[in-house]
Amino acid sequence: MVRGTAVLGTVVRRMVVVVGCVVVRDDAEVRDAAFGLLLVPLHAATPKSEMEMTRRPHDAIRAGYMYRHALLEWPLDTLRLVKAFRRLLVVLGVAGLVGAIAKLRGKGGVPPTSGGWRELEGPDFR
Amino acid sequence: MTTALVVGLGAVGTRAARQLIDTPAVDRLLLADRDDTQLAEVAEALGPDATAIDFAPGDPIPSDVDVIATALPGGVDHTVVSAAIAAGVPVASSDDEHDAIEQLRALSPNARGADVTIAVGCGLAPGLADVLASHAATMFEKVDEIRVARTGWGGPACVDTVRHERRVLVHTWHDGSWREEHPHGDNLVWFPEPIGGRDCRTVTGSTALLVDAFGAVPRLSLQVGEPPKRARFRRRFGDEGEWGAARVDVWGRRDGTLDCVVYGVVERTAVAAGTVLAVTAARLGGALEPRLNQPGVHGLASLVTPVPFLAELAQRGVRAASFEGVAVA
Numbered sequence: 001m002v003r004g005t006a007v008l009g010t011v012v013r014r015m016v017v018v019v020g021c022v023v024v025r026d027d028a029e030v031r032d033a034a035f036g037l038l039l040v041p042l043h044a045a046t047p048k049s050e051m052e053m054t055r056r057p058h059d060a061i062r063a064g065y066m067y068r069h070a071l072l073e074w075p076l077d078t079l080r081l082v083k084a085f086r087r088l089l090v091v092l093g094v095a096g097l098v099g100a101i102a103k104l105r106g107k108g109g110v111p112p113t114s115g116g117w118r119e120l121e122g123p124d125f126r
Numbered sequence: 127m128t129t130a131l132v133v134g135l136g137a138v139g140t141r142a143a144r145q146l147i148d149t150p151a152v153d154r155l156l157l158a159d160r161d162d163t164q165l166a167e168v169a170e171a172l173g174p175d176a177t178a179i180d181f182a183p184g185d186p187i188p189s190d191v192d193v194i195a196t197a198l199p200g201g202v203d204h205t206v207v208s209a210a211i212a213a214g215v216p217v218a219s220s221d222d223e224h225d226a227i228e229q230l231r232a233l234s235p236n237a238r239g240a241d242v243t244i245a246v247g248c249g250l251a252p253g254l255a256d257v258l259a260s261h262a263a264t265m266f267e268k269v270d271e272i273r274v275a276r277t278g279w280g281g282p283a284c285v286d287t288v289r290h291e292r293r294v295l296v297h298t299w300h301d302g303s304w305r306e307e308h309p310h311g312d313n314l315v316w317f318p319e320p321i322g323g324r325d326c327r328t329v330t331g332s333t334a335l336l337v338d339a340f341g342a343v344p345r346l347s348l349q350v351g352e353p354p355k356r357a358r359f360r361r362r363f364g365d366e367g368e369w370g371a372a373r374v375d376v377w378g379r380r381d382g383t384l385d386c387v388v389y390g391v392v393e394r395t396a397v398a399a400g401t402v403l404a405v406t407a408a409r410l411g412g413a414l415e416p417r418l419n420q421p422g423v424h425g426l427a428s429l430v431t432p433v434p435f436l437a438e439l440a441q442r443g444v445r446a447a448s449f450e451g452v453a454v455a
Binding site: 114115116117118119120121 | 318319389390436440445446447448449450451
């Protein structure tokens with residue numbers, strides 16, 4: 001239960017950082033502000049061994065404490081994540097634009113889906 | 127005047143006999159069936175111009191017959207057609223089973239040599255649907271795809287054929303060549319009301335007849351719906367016959383744009399098939415104009431001119447409809 005809550009908390013914090021950086025503004029000030037929120041509940045953590053220094057934040061949380069050094073790697077990871085997310089947004093946007101142009105300028109190809117049946121009569125047989 | 131022989135007086139054959147006897151230029155109708163009671167009842171019901179004869183597949187064709195209409199279970203009419211070719215008599219067959227159609231198509235060189243015209247697949251689909259596809263294809267500069275779908279059945283033999291076709295491997299016409307596939311599920315096809323949406327599955331069936339007529343079209347397919355299992359019992363208790371429907375989607379290019387024409391027809395399956403069989407037989411025998419004379423074995427899309435054929439069917443109560451609508455995204 002404690003472990004699950006800790007992992008969930010980590011995920012939520014990462015999301016806060018990513019969304020904060022992307023939606024508001026991707027500069028150092030915003031990143032620090034968002035990142036500061038993450039440090040608040042963790043500042044009392046103390047490293048116990050060299051091996052534990054290499055652990056990821058959720059490993060440290062699982063072990064019962066948090067090592068500050070692990071958190072300092074977050075901005076770099078987050079920056080990569082933000083760049084990838086931005087690229088994804090650009091790709092989706094371009095794809096949507098191309099699709100919209102193709103649909104608007106395309107010639108036919110959409111079957112009739114709304115209408116009714118008309119019996120063939122004299123003029124159709126000429 | 128014309129003498130016609132109807133072989134097989136099931137659901138389809140009986141309706142075909144009625145349509146033939148109502149054709150003014152047919153002055154004599156010979157009837158043959160393995161069930162003597164059924165034969166006598168139908169002959170009596172059709173009046174003095176109808177005569178029951180003792181004829182079975184494999185027997186030589188009676189000498190005074192001008193045309194034959196067969197409505198027999200799949201594969202049985204092969205011997206009748208062979209005898210008719212030997213006698214120089216044209217035949218209209220309502221067979222719709224793939225193997226049976228292939229057997230009949232194999233007789234094409236014999237028919238051409240004997241200068242005899244054989245029409246196969248004279249029913250709702252194949253048959254009327256093929257003619258509708260031919261009619262729709264004339265509206266396009268280039269046809270890309272033809273899809274034919276049918277639901278409904280004429281009688282127990284037709285039900286068996288449909289079930290068999292839905293089970294076996296499928297041969298479809300893709301990009302100008304045959305492709306073998308396993309049956310891959312049902313698609314919802316919308317037929318004219320009151321039939322509405324029905325699940326249909328792609329089958330081989332009479333696709334070869336479409337290929338004969340539209341060999342240049344890249345994609346041709348035939349779908350059939352599944353008849354409910356209680357059909358036989360319902361018919362035994364006096365149902366007048368099951369409603370059936372056919373739908374034809376033709377995709378192509380006209381005026382530089384991709385477009386689609388959708389035709390459909392709703393009728394009691396046996397009535398529609400019987401009427402198509404009778405009109406084709408009457409045309410082959412010269413009882414209706416224009417007379418069909420194109421030696422060989424052909425499907426209706428290759429054999430008939432759509433407009434007069436559809437007009438004749440409409441006069442007899444089998445009316446096609448066109449779907450007119452707009453594309454909704």
